[in-house]
Amino acid sequence: MNRTGLLWGGGGILLLLFTICVSATIGSVHIPLQQIPAILLHQIPWLQDMIPKTWPGSYEQILLKVRIPRIAIGVLVGACLSLSGAAFQGVLRNPLADPYTLGVSSGASVGAAFMIYFGIQYSLVGQWSVPIVAFTTGVLTLWLVMRLAQDEGKIPTERLILAGVVMQAFLGAFVSLLVALSDKTINEVMFWLMGSLSLRGWAYTAVLGPYLIVGFIIVMGYARTMNILALGEREAAHLGIRVDRTKMIILLTATFMTAAAVSVSGVIGFVGLIVPHMIRLLVGSNYKLIVPLSAIGGGIYMVIADTLARSVLAPTEIPLGVVTAFIGAPFFAYLLHRNKKTRRGRLS
Amino acid sequence: MIRVEHVDKHYGAAKVLQNIHFEVESGTCLGIIGPNGSGKSTLLQCISGVEPASAGEIVIRKQLLSQYSRKSLSQHLAVLQQETLPPVGYSVQEVLEMGRFPFQNWLGRDQTDASSLIAGVAEQLNLVELLDRPLHELSGGQRQRVALGKVMVQQPEILLLDEPTTYLDIRYQLQFMDYVRKWQRDCGLTIIAVLHDLNLAAQYCDQLLVLHEGKQVAIGEPAEILSRERVHEVFGTEPIIIPHPVNGTPQILLQPGSHETLGNEAK
Numbered sequence: 001m002n003r004t005g006l007l008w009g010g011g012g013i014l015l016l017l018f019t020i021c022v023s024a025t026i027g028s029v030h031i032p033l034q035q036i037p038a039i040l041l042h043q044i045p046w047l048q049d050m051i052p053k054t055w056p057g058s059y060e061q062i063l064l065k066v067r068i069p070r071i072a073i074g075v076l077v078g079a080c081l082s083l084s085g086a087a088f089q090g091v092l093r094n095p096l097a098d099p100y101t102l103g104v105s106s107g108a109s110v111g112a113a114f115m116i117y118f119g120i121q122y123s124l125v126g127q128w129s130v131p132i133v134a135f136t137t138g139v140l141t142l143w144l145v146m147r148l149a150q151d152e153g154k155i156p157t158e159r160l161i162l163a164g165v166v167m168q169a170f171l172g173a174f175v176s177l178l179v180a181l182s183d184k185t186i187n188e189v190m191f192w193l194m195g196s197l198s199l200r201g202w203a204y205t206a207v208l209g210p211y212l213i214v215g216f217i218i219v220m221g222y223a224r225t226m227n228i229l230a231l232g233e234r235e236a237a238h239l240g241i242r243v244d245r246t247k248m249i250i251l252l253t254a255t256f257m258t259a260a261a262v263s264v265s266g267v268i269g270f271v272g273l274i275v276p277h278m279i280r281l282l283v284g285s286n287y288k289l290i291v292p293l294s295a296i297g298g299g300i301y302m303v304i305a306d307t308l309a310r311s312v313l314a315p316t317e318i319p320l321g322v323v324t325a326f327i328g329a330p331f332f333a334y335l336l337h338r339n340k341k342t343r344r345g346r347l348s
Numbered sequence: 349m350i351r352v353e354h355v356d357k358h359y360g361a362a363k364v365l366q367n368i369h370f371e372v373e374s375g376t377c378l379g380i381i382g383p384n385g386s387g388k389s390t391l392l393q394c395i396s397g398v399e400p401a402s403a404g405e406i407v408i409r410k411q412l413l414s415q416y417s418r419k420s421l422s423q424h425l426a427v428l429q430q431e432t433l434p435p436v437g438y439s440v441q442e443v444l445e446m447g448r449f450p451f452q453n454w455l456g457r458d459q460t461d462a463s464s465l466i467a468g469v470a471e472q473l474n475l476v477e478l479l480d481r482p483l484h485e486l487s488g489g490q491r492q493r494v495a496l497g498k499v500m501v502q503q504p505e506i507l508l509l510d511e512p513t514t515y516l517d518i519r520y521q522l523q524f525m526d527y528v529r530k531w532q533r534d535c536g537l538t539i540i541a542v543l544h545d546l547n548l549a550a551q552y553c554d555q556l557l558v559l560h561e562g563k564q565v566a567i568g569e570p571a572e573i574l575s576r577e578r579v580h581e582v583f584g585t586e587p588i589i590i591p592h593p594v595n596g597t598p599q600i601l602l603q604p605g606s607h608e609t610l611g612n613e614a615k
Contacts, residue, residue: 224456228446230436234429237398239502240422240450285437 005289008282012296016075019300023307024067028314031059039063070310071303073200073264076208078271078302079295080215080261084254085272086279086294087219090226090287091250092157098273099258102160102251103167107141108134108262109193110171113178116189130192131207131263138259141167142252154244157233160251194319195268197306204264215257216295222250223287230285268302270324274332275301281335301328349374349538350395350506355404357390364390365562368404372555374505377532377539379553379570381546383583386559388542389430392510395540396427408506422450426504430511432491433498435484440475440494441466443483447501462501469500473527489520496527507532509541513548521545525552550574550597558582574598584608 021036031039035055042051043064084099092101100106111133115123123129148163149155179189225246228236233243258272276294283289305323312318350372357365365387372378380388393399395406397413406413409424416424426447433443448462470476473493483491492512499507509528513521529552531537543549549556550570558565558573560582566573579587579600586606592599 221454224449224452227438227442228449230438231433231443231446232431234398234427235433237418238396238422238427238429239446240419242418286442 004283008289008293009296012293012300016296016300016303019303020071020075023071023303024063026307026311027062027067029058029062031055031063035059036063040068069202069205070197070200070306072202072205073208074197074302074306075299076205076212077197077261077265077268078275078298078300080208080212080257080298081268081272082275082294082298082301083212083216083219083291084258084261085298086276086287086290087222087226087250087254088272089276090229090290091247092161093230094157094161095277096273097161099254099261100168100267100269100272102145102164102255103141103171104138104255104258105262105267106168106171106175108138108259109175109267110141111137112192112263112266113175113189116192117178117182134263135259138262139256141171142255142259155247157247191319192266194321195266195324196309196317196320197265198310198317200264208260208264211257211260212295215253216291218253219250220291222246223291226250226287226291227285265320267321268324269321270328271298271301271305274328278332278335281339349409350540351405351407352391352395353405353407355391355394355401355406357387357394357399357402363562365394365401368559368564370557370564370567372538372540374538375532375536376554377529377541377552378555378557379549380540380542380557380559381544381549382559382565385561386582387562388559389510391559392427392508392540392542396425396508397421419450422502422504424504425506425508426499426502427508428495428499428510428512430514432488432515433483433495435486435491437482437484439480439482440470440486440497441479443494444469444475444479444497444501447498450502465503466501469497473497473500488515489517492516492520492524493527496524500531504537506538506540509539509543511542511544514544521548528552546574546579547599550599551592551595571598574600 021033024036025031025033038051039055039060040063041047042053042060081099085097088097088099088101089095094101112130115130115133120129125132145160145163145167146155148167149160151159175189175193179193182189225236225241228239228241229243229246236246237243262268275298276290279290279293279297283293301324305327306320308327309318309320309323352368352370355365355368356363368391370378380391382388390399394401395408395413397416397418400414408416408421413421438446444466445462448458448466451459451462470479473496475493475497478486478490478494483494486494492515496512507528512528513524516524525548528539532539541549541553543553553570555567556570556573557567558578565582566578574589576587576589579585579589584607586603588601588603589598590601591597
């Protein structure tokens with residue numbers, strides 16, 4: 001059990017590092033793959049003298065100022081979204097649950113669309129105006145959904161999902177209205193809604209990083225509890241779990257992580273739904289593995305998707321949400337198919 | 349061991365339980381019987397602490413139920429439900445280990461090494477060959493045996509059973525109740541069981557509690573409780589009651605066509 005965990009975790013991290021390096025080679029200027037680890041390690045003070053500098057200074061500039069910050073925010077957003085997705089699916093015990101189940105994305109979208117529609121997206125605090133407003137409206141939406149769902153102090157799962165769906169539909173209509181009303185700004189609102197990681201400097205990484213770290217620690221701490229929740233809420237209560245409290249803590253943690261990710265990157269669909277399912281098909285239903293591997297897998301998935309988004313039709317960028325769905329759906333279909341075959345094989 | 353004192357339970361205006369009052373001694377088995385909707389499962393949920401009683405007190409091991417934390421309660425009291433475990437991907441071994449959850453700290457470390465305990469339970473319940481199989485590949489009877497194994501690993505002093513044999517065929521019903529009885533005798537377990545099957549209840553319980561429309565009708569030994577009049581009064585059917593030819597417990601034979609129709613019941 002612990003050995004398989006280490007194998008999967010180690011393999012996952014290696015794959016993530018490899019993906020990052022490959023992604024960093026791609027762009028208007030090609031940087032050879034073998035130079036990327038050297039350039040990056042060169043930045044670490046103690047290692048500086050050990051690695052001779054054999055590359056032009058422009059490579060270093062491109063990597064550190066443009067490509068790596070974008071890759072870093074991609075890893076963080078992907079990790080936040082799929083970690084939240086795993087948490088939502090674990091607590092709500094619903095395979096269709098994803099980080100947006102409780103309406104956070106549509107709440108954040110309303111805030112962002114409002115700012116962009118009225119042309120005030122840089123008014124208050126410069127580039128941070130949209131993220132701050134989007135985060136606030138996202139969390140407000142969560143609060144409304146919780147109020148709507150709760151019944152005598154308890155929060156039944158079905159009510160929670162329904163309240164989320166209702167809120168999503170209502171706020172989604174509001175966003176569509178803003179998109180329809182605007183003629184000149186239509187692309188900007190739409191582009192925000194479909195997600196993008198372009199022009200996100202290191203500051204965004206610094207903002208999102210703490211959310212991921214704190215969120216990961218909390219969700220990981222509840223991994224054993226989520227394993228038991230899979231047996232049913234009653235069963236979990238009989239084994240000594242305070243079910244409603246656990247649900248609240250995990251859902252709030254996951255939603256804050258999601259709101260933070262959405263507010264810097266826009267609404268990137270599919271990652272939070274599909275990555276935890278992929279992980280589950282690969283390693284089984286133990287959340288002690290699913291939680292960390294979802295975070296790593298989400299990072300890998302997002303880096304690949306963003307690399308395609310910025311390179312396939314360069315210099316035009318494809319909206320990230322389009323790419324995540326385009327490559328995610330067929331891969332997921334393949335995994336489902338393979339899973340069916342191995343299960344048959346075992347039974348016969 | 350367990351004292352239920354004047355317990356009421358209502359949901360809004362609906363009174364589901366009224367003035368339930370009884371005591372269960374350590375090491376004995378109390379069966380709760382009664383027709384559908386008489387409040388049997390609700391009473392069990394009140395005792396297990398997942399539903400708070402609306403009035404009255406429940407005392408477990410000389411301490412008020414409301415003073416236990418969820419976790420410390422689950423170190424003394426285990427519940428086996430009517431629905432078997434869901435067909436999830438966990439192996440039997442993993443599910444048995446989950447029975448140790450109340451005794452683990454937040455890192456997942458157990459107070460004692462439970463591996464020999466788990467191996468012993470698997471041995472006792474004939475689960476050894478199934479240990480590596482995932483739950484969704486097992487039959488209903490096997491899954492219920494795993495569920496029993498999980499509560500045995502929990503090592504409670506009190507076991508609550510909620511119609512545990514409902515989905516089992518007669519062989520598995522007997523096998524299940526025999527396992528429980530053996531466990532009770534080996535460890536001095538105290539049991540409260542909601543049972544649908546009056547014949548099983550009469551054979552395996554020391555005391556029977558009869559519920560009817562949320563009220564406690566009678567409590568006592570099976571031989572005094574299972575009379576023709578009482579079964580007629582509570583269940584609205586005219587049975588034949590004969591002593592079991594081997595062990596003498598009262599057993600019920602059903603007569604087709606002897607039930608009151610719903611119209612009569614309303615009068």
